[in-house]
Each structure stands twice: as structure tokens, then as C-alpha cells.
Amino acid sequence: SQQGEEDPQALSIQEGENATMNCSYKTSINNLQWYRQNSGRGLVHLILIRSNEREKHSGRLRVTLDTSKKSSSLLITASRAADTASYFCATVALYGGSQGNLIFGKGTKLSVKP
Amino acid sequence: NAGVTQTPKFQVLKTGQSMTLQCAQDMNHEYMSWYRQDPGMGLRLIHYSVGAGITDQGEVPNGYNVSRSTTEDFPLRLLSAAPSQTSVYFCASSPGTSGTSSYNEQFFGPGTRLTVL
Numbered sequence: 001s002q003q004g005e006e007d008p009q010a011l012s013i014q015e016g017e018n019a020t021m022n023c024s025y026k027t028s029i030n031n032l033q034w035y036r037q038n039s040g041r042g043l044v045h046l047i048l049i050r051s052n053e054r055e056k057h058s059g060r061l062r063v064t065l066d067t068s069k070k071s072s073s074l075l076i077t078a079s080r081a082a083d084t085a086s087y088f089c090a091t092v093a094l095y096g097g098s099q100g101n102l103i104f105g106k107g108t109k110l111s112v113k114p
Numbered sequence: 115n116a117g118v119t120q121t122p123k124f125q126v127l128k129t130g131q132s133m134t135l136q137c138a139q140d141m142n143h144e145y146m147s148w149y150r151q152d153p154g155m156g157l158r159l160i161h162y163s164v165g166a167g168i169t170d171q172g173e174v175p176n177g178y179n180v181s182r183s184t185t186e187d188f189p190l191r192l193l194s195a196a197p198s199q200t201s202v203y204f205c206a207s208s209p210g211t212s213g214t215s216s217y218n219e220q221f222f223g224p225g226t227r228l229t230v231l
Contacts, residue, residue, distance in 0.1 A: 030217050042222035092217050106156040
């Protein structure tokens with residue numbers, strides 16, 4: 001079963017705007033990761049945030065994690081047309097049938113218009 | 115380093131045929147996994163391996179077999195292809211020590227697009 005669920009399913013913005021994607025998950029986690037997938041390509045790891053961290057930055061990316069609400073957000077600042085892609089959150093569960101494995105959500109499709 | 119490689123890139127099978135999807139990594143990663151990606155479903159874990167000689171089932175293992183005789187290779191076998199196995203298949207690997215290597219970032223291959231008629 002899906003562990004993470006992204007919101008919104010699709011997002012369309014203008015170049016230069018910020019893009020925010022949210023992820024909710026169900027069980028206790030070791031860490032949460034965000035991946036990007038360009039059309040027809042494999043997934044590329046963007047950032048990993050551990051369960052004892054609340055915020056992490058990498059370039060134009062900012063990720064927050066709220067373990068009490070079982071949610072995370074990915075913010076892309078000053079977006080570019082090249083950011084057009086699908087973005088997935090993935091969690092490593094601590095317990096249950098998926099323990100220790102990376103379980104993906106369904107993704108947010110981001111379109112950045114020039 | 116080539117990273118994670120997958121062959122073939124595209125494959126068309128008839129119902130009932132068998133085939134093997136190849137996956138190899140040259141990063142000496144212990145953890146390797148296979149996912150399938152279907153429209154609107156995200157990625158779902160098929161099988162995984164935490165080291166040579168060790169494999170286990172993921173969320174959707176039925177109709178697939180795996181083996182891990184070396185650290186580098188992790189082939190996925192479709193025993194008797196069905197139209198429901200039409201999908202894009204991704205192999206991934208992850209570094210780290212035994213027992214926690216799946217907790218790290220995963221490196222993905224480019225995928226194999228499989229169509230079963």
C-alpha cells in the first residue's frame with residue numbers, strides 16, 4: 001500500500017514563482033526522501049530528511065518535516081522551466097510489512113511555464 | 115562509473131512468454147530493488163535484496179522471481195507474462211552497511227518499458 005501521498009497531484013506555475021508540494025504518510029519513519037522524475041527517465045534523488053530533523057536546505061530546495069502530523073513539504077524557490085517534472089516523496093518505514101524499504105507516493109506533476 | 119544500468123530499454127512480449135530484465139550496478143551497493151511504475155500508481159516495490167544471496171518480496175511480487183548471485187547483478191524474471199505486467203520497471207541500488215543500506219538514497223536505472231500483448 002502507498003505510504004506517502006503527495007498533494008497537489010498537479011501544479012502549474014510561471015517561471016520565477018515558488019512551488020510547494022506536500023506529502024503525508026501513515027506510519028513512523030526513519031527518514032523521508034524526495035525524488036524528481038523527468039518525463040521518460042529514471043528517478044533522481046533530491047534530498048533526504050531524517051525523522052529527528054525539522055528542516056533541510058539544498059540549493060533552491062527547502063524540505064520540512066513534521067513527524068507529529070506525519071507530513072512533509074518540498075519548496076522549490078525561483079522555479080525554472082527545467083524544474084518541470086514529477087516529484088515523489090518516499091518514506092522508509094520503521095515498522096510493519098514495508099519496514100526498511102523505500103515506499104513511494106503517487107507524485108506531484110509540476111509544470112513551470114516560461 | 116556507469117551507475118545503475120538496465121537492459122533492455124523496451125520490450126514487447128506475448129502473453130505466456132517469459133523473459134529476464136537485467137540490472138547491474140558498479141558502485142558496490144549492498145541493497146538493490148525492483149519497482150514497477152504504472153500511471154497514477156506511483157512506484158511499487160516488487161522484490162529487493164540486502165546483499166548477495168539474500169532476496170525478499172516487496173508489495174507486488176506475484177509473477178516475478180529474482181536472484182542475487184553477485185553484488186553487481188539483480189535480474190528480474192517474468193515467469194509467464196500477463197497483460198497486467200505491462201509497466202515501466204525500474205531497478206535501484208543503495209549504499210550503506212548491512213541492515214540499514216535501504217535507509218539511504220537510492221540510485222535508479224533508466225527503466226525498461228515492457229508491453230505484454
